[in-house]
Amino acid sequence: MAIDMLQRPDQSTVQKTIRVTGVVQGVGFRPAVWRLAQEFSLAGHVYNDDDGVVICCRGSEHAVDGLIARLQSAPPGQSHISKIESWPSEEPLHSEGFVIEESHHKQNITQLKTGVSADLATCPDCLRELFDPTSPRYRYPFINCTHCGPRLSIVRSIPYDRANTSMAVFELCPLCQSEYDDPADRRFHAQPNACPVCGPSLWMTDQSGQRLEGDPIAVAQAALRAGKIVAVKGVGGFHLAVDATHERAVDRLRQRKRRPHKPLALMARDLPVIERYCFVSEQERALLQSAAAPVVLLNGRQAPSAGIAPGQQRLGMMLPPSPLHHLLLEAFDTPLVMTSGNPSGQPQCICNDSALDKLAGVADLFLLHNRDILNRVDDSVVQVSGLLTQVIRR
Ligand SMILES: [Zn+2]
Ligand SMILES: [Zn+2]
Structure with missing residues (x-):
């Protein structure tokens, strides 16, 4: 026509x-x-x-x-x-x-006005594929589509095209390319599109940067269960993770991070886990499940252990913001502490080398990957007060 x-x-x-x-x-x-x-x-x-x-x-x-x-x-x-x-x-x-x-570039534009989207939590379709043994991206920590995945954290410059992101170094394999080119596909022009054949990969190291054998997710889970502190390279920066129910691990994290009292943010596999520890209203549930995956300050029923938020009525909870976190959390029916991975008083680490350098005295193990974080994006923190959603930290 x-x-x-x-x-x-x-x-x-x-x-x-x-x-x-x-x-x-x-x-x-x-x-x-x-x-x-x-x-x-x-x-x-x-x-x-x-x-x-x-x-x-x-x-x-x-x-x-x-x-x-x-x-x-x-x-x-x-x-x-x-x-x-x-x-x-x-x-x-x-x-x-x-x-x-x-994309069309104009010359000499100093003020770039466009906002690139924030990073988006894993969508339901990608989540299904992540845990579907028949999917080519089964248990692939970097699965994404046009509805979800990293955005701002991987952009070098705009316009937002793959060539201007840290995905530029990964050449699309035939499968990913065909999805990228197919208007009917959910991954049509999904700039960070990737799969295990062509995309970023994950590995685990000790404090010296020495790679550890075995499935990195399984190794990290075992370490967390044993009370170790694991530095996790997330979407917009590094987190420090420990088992939130492990009293001694939480104490050790506080000592090493020199953070004696401030409440620690928690991440849980799903809502039922969160609801065991916190009261969750309809509005708070929507915030937890929103694409921004913020930390939501919730009224606590019980803290997973005494050292999480001493003297506080509220607990900061979030759902997994990325496939990597979904995989890591899957094995835990209790929350993990996910606090920002920074040496005391410094910004959150975003690159592997600086994390290994600066967090060596804090983390026992490092869960690393090779998709570079180009922009540091801290977890946002929100709370519901009456009918209002207050942004504590954007
Ligand atoms: Zn998706
Ligand atoms: Zn691929």
């Missing part, structure tokens, strides 16, 4: 350029526009630039307006549109169909 219109333009055919600003990169925005363009039989193209997303489309006036209305009424997934502007244009279209183009 789109081709028909190009061949026989009539009075109702219009062409518009639409500029969308806000958090519109790294959220599957261009693939969503592509699908809408198919639905509305529009010709044209969409691309990212330094200011957001630009759509150039031609079709019936009704269809072009329909696309804009749909973006306004049902914006794609995790996007936050701050503005949609459109104007008639005569920019030449590059094909008869609708295509996703390479």
Whole structure:
């Protein structure tokens, strides 16, 4: 139908350029526009630039307006549109169909206005694949799709394209490439797309950086059960993990981190585990399960051990924010302490070498991977007070 219109333009055919600003990169925005363009039989193209997303489309006036209305009424997934502007244009279209183009860079732009999405907790579909023995990504700690996965933490520069992220060094294998290229696939243009064949990998080391034999997740779990302190390279930085029910391990962590009293954040496998230790309202449940996977301060029933939050009524709880954490937590029906992996008074470590250097006196073991964290992203902390959600730390 789109081709028909190009061949026989009539009075109702219009062409518009639409500029969308806000958090519109790294959220599957261009693939969503592509699908809408198919639905509305529009010709044209969409691309990212330094200011957001630009759509150039031609079709019936009704269809072009329909696309804009749909973006306004049902914006794609995790996007936050701050503005949609459109104007008639005569920019030449590059094909008869609708295509996703390479990102356009403007020269000498010092103010990069676009917000790349925050990192997004594992979506239900990826979680299912993670624990499905028939999936090529069964137990793969870096599974993701356009609905979930790392974003801000892996971006070197915008536009948000794989070449501008720390995934650039991993060349897509045929499977990942075919998903990346398939508009019908959940991983269509998923920039961090990866699998065990082509993507990042995980390993475990001792304090000296010596690699340990065995499945790194299993080794880490055994160490945690034995009361060891494990430095975990997470999404936006390192955490220090211990078994929260292990009194002596918690004490040792506090001593080594020189953090005698401040409450320690906890991570639990699922809501039932959290509900054994805390009261969880409907609103708090939604926050825990949100894509931001924040630490939520909850009214405690009982602390997993005395040293977690001395003298505090509230416990900071979070659900696993990434597949790596889902795998690590799977074996525990009690929470783990997940406190930021930084030497006292310093920012959270983000690279393997600095973690091995700075946390050597704190962690017994290190769970490392080779997907570089380019931007430090601390866990956000929120609490519900009355009907309000208060952000304690963004
Ligand atoms: Zn996903
Ligand atoms: Zn692959």
